[in-house]
Amino acid sequence: MNIFGIGLPEMALIMMVALLVFGPKKLPEIGRSLGKALKGFQDASREFEDEFKKEAARIEKTVAEPIKATLEKPEPKALNPDAEETLASDTVSATTEETA
Template identity: 80%
Template sequence: MNIFGIGLPEMALIMILALLIFGPKKLPEIGRSLGKAIRGFQEASKEFETEFKKEAERIEKVVNEPMKATLEPPTQKALASTPTEANPSDEAVTNAEIVEEKTS
């Protein structure tokens, strides 16, 4: 029996020293609190492990998921009557011509 690299004779020596230092009345209380501490540590480590696995799975899912791209429909440009940047009054002339054509 080898726990943490400590054999049976070493364990017995540690138990005898603990009994001499703390006494027979305090030893069960110390054992209980030590057991609760170890149990709490185990629960915390399991919770950490599950959270770590969940996060790793989420990241793996995002990385392996194909990228989705959407294309915008092309905008239609007028070919005939577009005002030029050099002469902004072209727009007024074009609009006036359209109004004259519709009324006649």
Template identity: 65%
Template sequence: MNFLGVGLPEMLVIFAVALLVFGPRKLPEIGRTLAKTLRSLQDASKEFEAQLIKEAHELEKASR
């Protein structure tokens, strides 16, 4: 398992440090916020990619 160049052992260390820093009560809230942020970044990325593809098709049609 490799996510953004971070393997499972590194993820466990990051989780343990976060647990020590934020405590068990804040961790689920932080996880939800992080998940929402990642989801919105994914949506923005897909929208940007779709716009680029649309523009490329329009340029291709115009050059014919």
């Protein structure tokens, strides 16, 4: 059994020192809170991993689908009255300049 590079003899020594430092009444509470903290960390890690996998699958699906290109039909231009007057005046001024 090798946890974090610590073997069974080292783990037993650590437990004996912790028992001497904290006492037999406080040690179960410390172990319980440490276990809850590790479980919370594992849950957060698992949730992050799941979200990462979902997002990677969504991106992969988006990249794998071919892009559908469609052309939009041009909308008929509605000329406003001011635009017609400008076009007419430009045409008239151009023809008068050519004749002069």
